[in-house]
Amino acid sequence: MLVALSVLIFILLRLAPGDPIDAYINPSSPMSASDLEVLRDRLGLDQPLPVQYLAWLRAALSGDFGYSIQRSGVAVLPLVMERIGPTALLMGTGLAIAIVLGISAGIFSAVRRNALPDIILSVVAFVGISSPAFLTALLGLYFFSVLLRWAPSGGMQTAGAPFSVSDVLAHLVLPACLLSIGHAALIMRYMRASLLEVLNQDYVRTARAKGVREFWVIIKHATRNALLPVITLIGSTVGIAIGGAIFLESVFNWPGMGLLLVNAVGTRDYPVIMGATLVIGICVILVNLLTDIVYAVVDPRIQVS
Amino acid sequence: MNAPFLSVRNLTKHFAPTAFSRGPVVRALQDISFDIARGQVVGLVGESGSGKTTIGRSLLRLIEPTSGEISFDGIDITKLSAGPLARQRRKMQYIFQDPFASLSPRMTIGQILTEGLDIQSIGNRRERRARAEKALAAVELPVDAYDRYAHEFSGGQRQRIGIARAITLEPEFIVADEPVSALDVSIQAQIVNLLRDLQVRLGLTMLFISHDLAVVEYICDTVIVLYLGRIMEVAPAAALYARPQHPYTRALLSAIPSLDPLVKQGRQVLKGDIPSPANPPTGCVFRTRCPVALDACAGIVPPLRATSDGHLKACIRDDIA
Amino acid sequence: MTITARDPTVDPTAAPQTKGPLRRALDRFFENRAARAGLLIVVPILLAVSTYHLWWPFSPNAIDLRAINKGPSAIHWLGSDGVGRDVMARLMQGGRISLLVAVCSVAISIVIGFLVGAVASFGGRLVDGTVMRFVDLAMTLPPVIFLLVLASIAGTGIAPTILVISLLSWPVLSRMVRARLLELRERDFVVAARGMGAGLPHLLFRHGLPNCIDILVVYATLQIANAILLEAGLSFLGLGIAPPEASWGNMLNLARSTVVLEQYPWQWMFPGAVLVLTVLAINFIGDGLRDAFDPRSDLN
Amino acid sequence: MRIKTIARHLAITGLLLGGLATSVQAQGAKTITGGFDVGPGGFPKNFNPLAATGGFTWLSTYFEPLVIYNAELTELEGDLAKDYTVGDDQLTYTFNLVQETWHDGKPFTSKDVKFTLELARNKASGSLFAARLGDIASVDAPDDRTVVVKLSKPNGSFLSILSQVMILPEHALAGMPPETLATSTWWSTTPVGTGPFKFNRYVSDQYVELAADDDYRSGKPKVDVLINRYFESPAAAVAALRAGEIQFTYVEPDDAVSFKSDSNFKVIEGASYVVNYIGLNQKVELFRDVRVRQAIMHAIDRNAIIESLYGGAAKPANCGYVAPHLLPEGLEPYAYDPAKAKALLAEAGWEKINGDKPITLLTYYGSPQAANVMAAIQSMLAEVGINVVPRVVDTPTYNGIVYKEGTPDWNAFAMVYAGLQNGPNPAGISPGLNKSQIPPAGFNTMRIEFDDLSAALDAALGQTDPAKIDKSWQEVCKVMNKDLPWATLWVANRYGVASNKLRDFVWTPAPAGGPYAAHPERWDIQ
Amino acid sequence: MDAPILSISGLRAVFRIAGRDIAAVQDLDLTIGSGETVALVGESGSGKSVTSLSIIGLLPKKIGHIAEGSIALRRRDGTVTELTGLDPESLRKVRGNDIGMVFQEPMTSLNPVYTIGEQIAEPIRIHLGKSHRNAAADAVRLLAQVGIPDPDRRARQYPHELSGGMRQRATIAMALSCNPTLLIADEPTTALDVTIQAQILDLLAELQAQRGMGILFVTHNLGVVAEIADRVAVMYAGRIVESGPVSEVFTRPRHPYTAGLMRSVPRLGQATSLKAAGTPLPTIAGNVPSLALLPKGCSFAPRCAMAVDACRAAVPPLFAATSTQHSRCLRWKDL
Secondary structure, rough: HHHHHHHHHHHHHOOOOOOHHHOOOOOOOOOOHHHHHHHHHHHOOOOOHHHHHHHHHHHHHOOOOOOOOOOOOEHHHHHHHHHHHHHHHHHHHHHHHHHHHHHHHHHHHOOOOOOHHHHHHHHHHHHHOOOHHHHHHHHHHHHHHHHHOOOOOOOOOOOOOOOOHHHHHHHHHHHHHHHHHHHHHHHHHHHHHHHHHHHHHHHHHHHOOOOOOOHHHHHHHHHHHHHHHHHHHHHHHHHHHHHHHHHHHHHHHOOOHHHHHHHHHOOOOOHHHHHHHHHHHHHHHHHHHHHHHHHHHHOOOOOOO | OOOOOOOOOOOOOOOOOOOOOOOOOOEEEEEEEEEOOOOOOOOOOOOOOOOOOHHHHOOOOOOOOOEEEEEEOOHHHHOHHHHHHHHHHHHHHEEEEOOOOOOOOEEEEHHHHHHHHHHHHOOOOOHHHHHHHHOOOOOOOOOOHHHHEEHHHHHHHHHHHHHHHHHOOOOOEEEEOOOOOOOHHHHHHHHHHHHHHHHHHOOOEEEEEOOOOOHHHHOOOOOEEEEOEEEEEEEHHHHHHHOOOOHHHHHHHHHOOOOOOOOOOOOOOOOOOOOOOOOOOOOOOOOOOOOOOOHHHHHHOOOOEEEOOOOOEEEOOOOOO | OOOOOOOOOOOOOOOOOOOOOOHHHHHHHHHHHHHHHHHHHHHHHHHHHHHHHOOOOOOOOOOOOOOOOOOOOOOOOOOOOOOOHHHHHHHHHHHHHHHHHHHHHHHHHHHHHHHHHHHHHHOOOHHHHHHHHHHHHHHOOHHHHHHHHHHHHHOHHHHHHHHHHHHHHHOOOOOHHHHHHHHHHHHHHHOOOOOOOOOOOHHHHHHHHHHHHHHHHHHHHHHHHHHHHHHHHHOOOOOOOOOOOOHHHHHHHHHHHOHHHHOOOOHHHHHHHHHHHHHHHHHHHHHHHHHOHHHHHHHO | OOOHHHHHHHHHHHHHHHHHHHHHHOOOOOOOEEOOOOOOOOOOOOOHHHHOOOOOHHOOOOOEEEEEEEEOOEEEEEEEEEEEEOOOOOOOOEEOOOOOOOOOEEEEEEHHHHHHHHHHHHHHHHHHOOOOOOOOOEEEEEEEEEEEEEEEEOOOOOHHHHHHOEEEHHHHHOOOOHHHHHHOOOHHOOOOOOOOOEEEEEOOOEEEEEEOOOOOOHHHHHHHOOEOOOOOOOOHHHHHHHOOOOOOEOOOOOHHHHHOOOEEEEEEEEEEEEEEEEEEEOHHHHHOOOHHHHHHHHHHOOHHHHHHOOOEEEEOOOOOOHHHHHHOOOOOOOOOOHHHHHHHHHHHHHHOOOOOOEEEEOOOOOOHHHHOOOOOHHHHHHOOOOOEEEEOOOHHHHHHHHOOOHHHHHHHHHHHHHHHEEEOOHHHEEEEHHHHHHHOOOOOOOOOOHHHHHHHHHHHHOOOOOOHHHHHHHHHHHHHHOOOOOOEEEEEEEEEEEEEOOOOOOOOOOHHOOOEOOHHHHOOOO | OOOHHHEEEEEEEEEEEEHHHHHHHEEEEEEEEEOOEEEOOOOOOOOOHHHHHHHHOOOOOOOOOEEEEEEEOOOOOEEEEEOOOOHHHHHHHHHHHOEEEEEEOOOOOOOOOOHHHHHHHHHHHHHHHHOOOHHHHHHHHHHHHHHOHHHHHHHOHHHHHHHHHHHHHHHHHHHHHHOOOEEEEEOOOOEEEEEEHHHHHHHHHHHHHHOOOEEEEEEOOOOHHHOOOEEEEEOOOHHHHEEEEHHHHOOHHHHHHHHHHHHHHOOOOOHHHHHHOOOOOOOOOOOOHHHOOOOOOOOOHHHOOOOOHHHHHOOOOEEEEEOEEOOOOOOHHHH
């Protein structure tokens, strides 16, 4: 799977016009061809594609993902590893907020089906789903950072300040909240639909027939079952979340995978793109695995081995 | 007597897990053999998991059997390729249990009834319509049903449409898979009467599948009793109801609640659950619930052998007949 | 519950009207308030966008260097942009492009998605396994990354954007179609058709397609909304519709500049509002369609 | 289970409070934070001066070259070289070095200079200067404070090139094989320079932090810490500037406008030294006729564009230069005259050459302003009957298209909207126009093969008499003005915005970021 | 004599469908004494399940409600509570406590994500206030009582790990967990195989003998009624058309619908002779009417061979054919 992914990316990359050396040339203060030859030689970009790929694969299998072309002296693996943390932090926080908000709003909405609070929540959720991530990010940045100065305008830490948790949190809050908007809305819609469906199930009627309090009927008997499709949804949104994170990371200058990739694609930094895509692929696969495990925990009918 | 119209030999079906999933092998059918003579109605009776539907579908090759032969008028359909099979299918039709699931909600009754003619490229549009309307009349539905959708009909009416669909192709053989078990009691008898009437009028050969021995009695000439993928007993209907020989058949007959409130006692209740077909008992599959099982029952699979008056039974005990 | 619509003990001779499932779904759709509101928003927007050249004096690419960055006025209802182009005209033209991109990409991804899903579900286990692995691969690739790479190959412009968006969106659909068809394959009426000797094309187009129509229609509407957002996102990253061609996405892109964000809000607020409104409305419609197609909604 | 959750909550709260406590402690250090690598002159995340194609504004705060332009970019002055002399043959350069110590305390000597120049000439090190320093015949260090460089042939650009060669410490790098230098982590972890600030740390993709070098030869820097923050876009930097998180950044012209009225900020304006032009691919049939090229010049209302889109902050260019000393008398001004443009096109038979078929106008400029400019150009050219369609691509794509070896698809870049450095060294435009520079040899990507232009350029490049040098470049200008290898547009200004808190802050929008004598040691903050 | 366990009178349950009120059940009177099993029998749409849901107050909230009538329940402590009009909280305390309920589909009526033991223990904790541990022990004991072998292990298993028969035993255990005075069994054996059905019927009879609760047994299967019930009420189109002791109703039905139903049920051994004679099976003509389109007068009249004009004029009242047997037929005497 990962090999297939790497082949795909490799081919895609080589199909794209411009190579890393082209990225080096500033068209308004260009360099001579012989200057460029130096770089091309060193990177082995003149060899046939299969040879280049196999060389990359052989090195990658032994754990060597090469060096970034655009950043002197930076090996790909540590560079990529360094970025996982921030992205995981941003996405994790954003998704956590989204999950908590989305699920509770979904439950509330389903229970109050078609009542005013449900309609309001649903409309809000629809607006959330319908707003482009980058627009909310831009506006959020402008209002909360530039105008109100409630939060830093970007980055993960205050430049020059020693590392501190509160500093990172201060930088995290705004982008994480903005990231959560769309996801919360989506989760809420799914949760609502799923819960409404579950509420029609026989076992919910059984629970009521047992005299379980309505609150516990919803929370204990219905919600856990209603969560199942939502878990699948959350698992499959991780890919999308990485996408949303790209917008946010570039607007908020968050030093994560998305930003790294956007930069790497912009400079045709092949080793970094390959490394980062693979790591993202692994993460997605891991998240799917995690989803399966969570699913199995929630649903005893599924067995994981 | 000439060769049987339909002949099943050593039919076995195992549902193996798919290439991308895991799970146990389900032994749905084990070594099933029986014959049906032309114009005969054979009842196939058994509880859930006994493999009734698997047999029914295998006969029409809607399920590919794992091994075994199915000869239809002398042709082994398990070996037919797609083209001849498609032609062969004109002669064999299926009636389904659930009158709600068996009719496409997106097609009018007319489309449903002419679909087979369409697939088999029989007749032009007008002729197809005429045949469909004839079928509607045969199942006692008004002709104006032709342009309606299935959802407008009640369960009994839908089952009539299902029967009409089966007869538009003028088949020689019909598998009726629990055609009345989803219907209300007062409707069940109507459909059984209809099927019986059509069978006689059109000279159909039929395999009638049911879980209820009482329903089978009226329509069937011969009854096959199935348990966990194996045949327990085969007998002419009259003989089976009068003198059931296999302990399972007896238990089954005894378990049917009697309408007479005064006859409550004397019922023999089987102990335990039906074992999973994924893990059937060794030897006689019924031995775990059999009131008269012996130690020897675990040792061998009892062969299906003939006893008196056309009976076949798969039980090693002759002393309890 | 025994009183359900599953129990239509209506005497057919007594009930005069015969409505197909599509008609009934439409009826239910029109009873949905949110969906009606969605239509009420989308239809005028569609009308305006498709006819603006007939009634609006400005053309979207006509510059006027003497009137740059002017706010809304009687002449330029929605103001003018950085080269004095009329924002209203660009908004309309941008709508045309955005909607064109969305509709075309959805159409393409529907064809691909349906065929892939159909082949997987009816093609046997081996084909199914292989195809679904491929779909998994396509879904493992985080969309925006795929998109970045694809867009840098295909370049910017309408056709590449359509291509990129449609290539991105089919896997989800093909999964849904596959799931539906796998289930459908076991349904009695399909078994009946097989029993009558039906081949693959018959099963696919006489049973598969009609029974996927709800998935396709709902997917199409929701995906159109999604595609509009994707186009906007792509254009935002500079990978979608390139200026001077207008699209809602690249008009919104102007908001990146603090000056525009702050001092010329009409340049991004109107496209932003129209975009959100349109996507919202289409989502309403899609949701309405989903409910309308849901057979259980008969219950209520 | 519940107790466990409570415990976890407590732990998290504790962590947060602890974090707050650490951040509360005030920092006494005077700090300037800026976006020094924002904009066209920057090269963020590159730490290796040998591989730099930009970013010299920042690199020169902790590294130093031998010679450096003054802040006005008019003249070269000594930096690590106290002074220098050039032999009459224009082949021998003698540099007298200043007294300075490396940041790690080791003395700076002529051996370091010799080491650096040799390293820079060595292809294996991945140095981008290898070819440009190819004229060096020898480097000698007769004593600790003197370096003598001999060239194999005269090169008018030599000192200009040297100004970008940052001198590196021999004692730190000599031990590493040159091949490993390009991938060494030394550059971003423990680099050692001679500049007023010394490298402190790099927080990946976030910022670089420098600390004052207390024994800097021109005096201890006034601020303790200098921080360069990285931004994804100028807009992000502007947000940070307005949020008060940084004190300086490059800004787009549009943004500069809004800062002009803000008393908290000072807008720094300067010529970009980049001439913008419409490149006309000479391999394409379309632009062979000079009348077509003239028509394009007449069709574009450059003054109107400068007035409205640049807010007046650009000079129209009628050849590759706008600097007064490079402009000869009697240049054709190519005034806006659409009627004349139409007439010229008709004369040239444009209907037959192309008519109204769309022509792609390729560019790598992705800024909103460039989009506006291209929209204006598209509209103006459409007026006279030339149908162009702008296409914005990223830099590698652009280069991939225009540099493409083998047989490029000429139609993919019939026209480009581009810029080329035309100063401070006027020789900068030669590689883009000289026929000897057609790829793969150089970057005459428009494949201009005008003999008279090439002759004029070669003459100017070979001119070693300082007195005649301006005259030679004026000749180049004259030929360009006549032949119109490009449709030259203008040289625009670029902007930086600094907080009013900054004192003695110097910034110039130099191409590639300079370097220029910005004297960071004098920068101060209130 | 004690008050009956359950006493329903004049019950009318109404559904609002497509803007119209449709009575799913009307004029329903029913009593169940302690230790008595009353069967409510009818075809789909006859209103039998609506009746059972009305008793425990679980008609679908949005569309269904009890329009009139009274439902009085004798509770474990001997007090009699009127269930209609009871506030939701008090009603909740009755459900699962004084009334146990067993549904048709043992698979879907058990929550798939909780263990059997947990689901049985839940009402014990709620209504009897027992601790988790005690309730769990009770659950195991109840499982043993309903004849599940190895109850300790089964209590820790999830519904999908049990066979259909076992699941239904588990739901019975759940319904009986608080020792209710009334057990409502809504088609409890319909989804089961006949051999398993026989086991469950025996189990119910045995449990009733032990505990003496009243059972309301809802079913469409007349054979099952004959097996288990003391008295039977036959429903058709929302009304009881005939009621009385099973022995009387089944030997001498006093309503043409009951009679037709009895005739349609295939009886073992009889069909063979019919077939030999070439006679079709006896049937009731026509289809079950929709509740939305009920004919005026007797709902059964359109299908009834004995119908006279008076039948179509007004809904016939219940006539007392004997002291215990009632029929809603004008011509009950002619049967």
